Amino acid sequence: MKQTEDKKQIYFNQVYDTIKNTGYHTTAVMEAENFTPFAYSTGIFENFKIPELFISGLGPNLSGEIIKNYAEKYKNSTIPVNKKIDDLTDRFSIYFLKVHNENLQEYVLTSIKFYENRPYEYLQLIFPDLNGNFPNELNYNYDQKIIGELNL
Template identity: 60%
Template structure:
């Protein structure tokens, strides 16, 4: 698909649903990730970045995030139960400068307009989060997890 068709599809999704989800698949030596574009503009909450999950789950989590928090305050650094029925999550703030190699669609969409990103932090398959020594999963953390409120 050429760039023009690609961005036309993205903008159509944003017009129709209020946001688009972009996901990149895992490759050898590369952690998969996904992110939203359009949420900040249309729902007044930060865009969402997710590292280490597959595209379908990224899309589901971004959809649940929009439905739960649109036009509301999003809790930062707090354990969130019930975003999905799979596992609890945290949201951490990100500096857009840390995302320039990841969120190219958002960079093009927002151009010089302000926007913000959060990263969704999830546990490994045994329920451990990245701040716990037992944690064992391929999730690239792009923000500061030292402020997470722990149980």
């Protein structure tokens, strides 16, 4: 038990160092059988005054690249929610959706620990399937868990 607690403390010390040095930390949870991968930021809300970002269904490298682009492009500005965005990544268009924190409780554990009782917000990034269809469109087919409010 003590070894597990030590590992957690080492992990959180690394997270806090990353947030201190770069402004945010990206946590990626890998794909497994019957489990959709996801990634999320911690620290963006506190340091850049914009919501944290949650991404479901993409691998860790692409998610990390998108979170980095998001932080750089939107820090200290207004995020266009429920509007198609063509310039966050050169791979595909995206949308940002509002997400209630309580709907992410089983996902964003690092953020929950980091913020403790302080307020924070999240957006979910939505992307198209391999045929360019978004989740609200006919024939959409991709393993992306939609947690945010889909009002596209």
